Amino acid sequence: MTTDKSAGIVKAEYFTFAEPPNELLLESGQKLGPITLSYETYGQLNNDKSNAILVGHALSGDAHAAGLHEGDKAPGWWDNMIGPGKAFDTTRYFVICSNTIGGCKGSTGPSSINPKAGKPYALEFPIITISDMVNAQRRLIDHLGIERLLCVVGGSMGGMQALQWVASYPERIRAAIPIATALKHSPQQIAFDEVGRQAVMADPDWSDGNYYGHTQPEKGLAVARMIGHITYMSDQSMEEKFSRRLKEKNYSFKFKTDFEVEGYLKYRGDNFVKRFDANSYLYLTKALDYFDPSDGKLIPHGKIIDTKFLVIAFKSDWLYPSYQAQEIVRQLKTKHIDATYCEIKSTYGHDAFLLETEEETHLIKHFLKKVY
């Protein structure tokens, strides 16, 4: 739903770089190029280019963060936060969101054509990390002529990108807002990701990743997404949303979709496979699991950083529990870095970062006012 306070009709733009022989050197030591990033922008870059905010998207997100695509009914994934008068006020700020590398929404990923082979990369695509995603974003920011970003923000995987910007290019950001995220995945988080990957890879349609031109491993990817959705909700939000309500009047006494919660997960899974590439799911979850700027890597010893932080967690988020956000703040405090931390009361679980927009708006608006 959009109101008149929408960022309006927007469209994706593309930036291609790292043409051979100047490929992007990845954390793994491998090279990737050429690279295309799809991105969208909202608002106007001011004359001294000091009002740019970079938004990082979560695992299944894309560059379409706000506004409407021509002819579409549904707005971007963070439309309630980005737009005129909103938390990221597009009458004041210039907001950029790009699809990460490894993704499948216009940026170079495993489903893109490998120019050397003339067919999709599939598993020939190199393993990418959050740091590689950020390096690619940096090239986009260079391309847009922005020396220093006002802020890097994101929830979940987007929050990791915000943290990685601090670790990689602290002098190029004035503020960071990591939301519902962690410095590193716990074994529990890795475990959920691995179950998702195994579900994809156990599907015979996966064919070692070489399914392009055929059906993608829909069953496996749908199961992965169903597991994901369980971890994005909370016990309480599921109770409120579904309770034990049945789809029909009585039990079917068959292995059919009896409960509403089952129907919901199936619907979510089936929808996801229509819009997301299974190999991208493998690559991106791997990037999440490899991410780990703990042990002083977030802010290397002796480095002086004046980046200001707003760290946000949610009470019922058990996928990224608040102790992980507090750990981020602890690391910052030991380095005398200016940080504000708030744990917003919410029953929505991890999804809260997309839903608790009133509280987030309040915090972010005032925080940005202080920084800008």
Place this chain on the structure above:
Amino acid sequence: MLPDAVRLDHKIIYDVVEPGSRVLDLGCGTGELLSLLAKGKSAKVQGIELSEQAIYKCVERGLSVFHGDIDTGLTEYPDKSFDYVILNQSMQEVKKVDFVIEEALRAGKNVIVGFPNFAYWRARLRLFLKGKTPVTYSLPYRWYNTPNLHFLSISDFKEFCSEKNITIRAVYYLGRKGLVKIHPNLFALNAVFIITKQ
């Protein structure tokens, strides 16, 4: 000069803190005091507060605050990284007072502790004559709804400092409108201690 409406304890603390000091307020509430110090004393301030609503107010004031409990300690703050650590009207609400004071003294060169005096004469009378739990201006709660976990007098705190080898640099005794000069343990509603430990 601070406006008249500013709380007496805030005025006292404001006068104690030197310009440009690094200040950490434990239990900073809505950030009133920190805001005064940041604006009037150019102090580099941050706070810790348990109430989510109070955190929103602090962020509105442009303050840097941590939403959390002070009972778990201040491990992320290096030794003596603050000129002042403030525990104003929050010490009596923490679970482990001795631990929190110790942590405050470790992280701060000075610690400012403000608390209500349980030995105020009206409190004594109410207990002695009526046999009822004291309710005073500085201890306004009933026994069943008080956030205070600890009840102490000015003499108790002095004894505590002496037992823990804590140096008392200054003490201010507060009445309803001004400072109390005589028999503070009897006539002061609140006390503000400036303490330190080498």
